[in-house]
Amino acid sequence: MPGGTIDVVRRLYEQPPDGFVAARAAAIGEARLAGDRETAKRLAALRKPTVAAWVVNLLAIRRPELIDELAELSTALRAAQRELRGEQLRELSNQRRQFVSSLVAAARRLAVEAGAPAAKLPLGEVEATITAALAEPEVAAQVRTGRLIRAATHSGFGEVPRPRLRLVTDDSADDSADADDSVPEDDAMSPEPAEAAAASAAARDRATAEQRRRRRELDRELNAALAAERRADGQLERAEEAERDAGHLVEDLDAELAELERRRAEAVADVARRKLARRTAEREAAAARRRVGDAQAALDDLTAGGT
Incomplete structure (x- = not known):
């Protein structure tokens, strides 16, 4: 994107959302007049941000060094959680809470300086977006652009350690069965030991086969669910995109309608001015004709008296 366009985009996302549509329409008009289709x-594809997204955009545009610090803290938190360093993780978590609060306060100041009423700022959504940026690199990357269109949320923080599950194999099942079905020495001398061992082995085989069958069923269910x-x-992504496009179209039509209303008002005023000028010209023409008639009559009288 050319440098000039980047500056225009930054200005659009820097100003309060209630002026976004009109400013975008004006920028599009200037680009078209310049022949830059x-x-x-590109400007027409830009989406109007929510108030919360605008506040975060202000922070990213005017205080980019704070967003850099956010990215560094995010990296440290994820590393500590992956390695389960409890003391360091607690320290970083406390630092995270303090840092998020300071960023929200900085964003609030910027929004108020830009003319937004402090009482109406959705600071909860701003805080949720900053917290999500700390937890998710993708959100942090979006915040860094300064072109968010809506707030973000995150249900947890960081990477949750995966539980260590023990995979039950045929060998482990056999070992478990052997441990549970071990025959006491006194029972080794009991009648028909071969038949009992065979029955136990058959039971283990049935259990293993059932386990494998159930696992295949669960795998199929999991794949189908995924x-x-x-x-x-x-479908959700397509529906959201269609909704955004429809909303964008309405915004564009509203902007075009406002422009047409403005031009219509100018045209009506111009018609009124031209009508007044016409009436004035008609009066002047009538007066001139009267003067011509009077002069002609005086000339005729003078000619008749002379003869």
């Missing part, structure tokens, strides 16, 4: 197309989840996520 590509820039006009596929359904991917389809649902895709």
Whole structure:
């Protein structure tokens, strides 16, 4: 994106959202007048941010060094949680809470300086977005651009350590069964030991076979659920995109309607001015004709008297 376009985009996302649509329409108009259709197309694709997203954008645009510190703290927190360093993790967590509070306060000051009423700022959403940026590198990258269009949330923080599960194999099942079914020395001399051992082995085989069958069923159910989840996520993403596009179209039409109303008002005023000028010209023409008639009559009288 050319440097000039980047500056225009930054200015659009820097100003309060209630002026975004009109400012974007003006920027698109200027690009079209300059014959820069590509820039006009890029500007038309920009989405209006929510108030919370605008406040975060202000922070990213005007205080980028704070966003850099946020990224550094995020990296340290994820590393500490992966390595389960309890004391360091507690210290970083306390630092995180203090840092998030300071960023929210800085964002609030910037928004108030930009003309937003402090009482109406959605600081809870701003805090949730900053917290999500700390937890998720993807959100942090979006925040860094200064072009968020909505607030972000995160249900937890960092990477949750995976539980260490013991995989039960055929050998371990056999070992467990052997331990549970071990025959006391006194019972070794009991009648028909071969039949008892065979029955125990058959029971273990049945249990192992049942376990494998159940595992295959669960694998199929898991794969089906994952596929359904991917389809649902895709549908949700398409629905959200369609909703955004529809909202964007409404914003564009509102801006065009406002521009047409402005031009119509100017045209009505121009018609009124031209009508007044016409009436004035008509009066002057009528007066001139009267003067011509009077002069002609006086001339005729003078000519008749002379003869």
